[in-house]
Amino acid sequence: MPEQVIFTLNVxxxxxxxxxxxxxxxxxxxxxxxxxxxxxxxxxxxFDIAEQVAGYRAIYQIEVLIALKEVQHLKASLNPICQPAKLKYWLTPVIESAHF
Known part of the structure; x- marks a missing residue:
């Protein structure tokens, strides 16, 4: 298991x-x-009518670099906002993260 992940959320x-x-x-x-x-x-x-005609919806994507052990806390914190709207998220493992 990776120590860090990217938590990606579409909002x-x-x-x-x-x-x-x-x-x-x-x-x-x-x-x-x-x-x-x-x-x-x-x-x-x-989608609203304009979005249906265009075929897409303009949304925001948020990426958070976070320790895997903190993901459940982050999800619990975001749940009151995200769960009613059924927002999509996913986790991507991070192989390496550093500064040059």
Missing amino acids: PTELKDDVIDNLITFTSITGFNLKKINGYSKEHSQ
């Missing part, structure tokens, strides 16, 4: 600030990356 625009506020106060991480992406899905019934 709709309307929840972005709530998730960021939560992450800023989470003491087990030193920072995170935020990028705007276009999310494509075969299940786009939740």
Whole structure:
């Protein structure tokens, strides 16, 4: 098992600030990356009309480098925001992480 992972979370625009506020106060991480992406899905019934025509939804993707042992705490912290919206997340193992 890796010691660190990348926790990746896709967040709709309307929840972005709530998730960021939560992450800023989470003491087990030193920072995170935020990028705007276009999310494509075969299940786009939740998309508004413009998104259905375009075929994608503009969302944010957050990446957090975190110790594997802290992931459950992070998920518990984010759960009140993310669970009602059924937000998608995944973990990617980190082979190496260092500074030059």
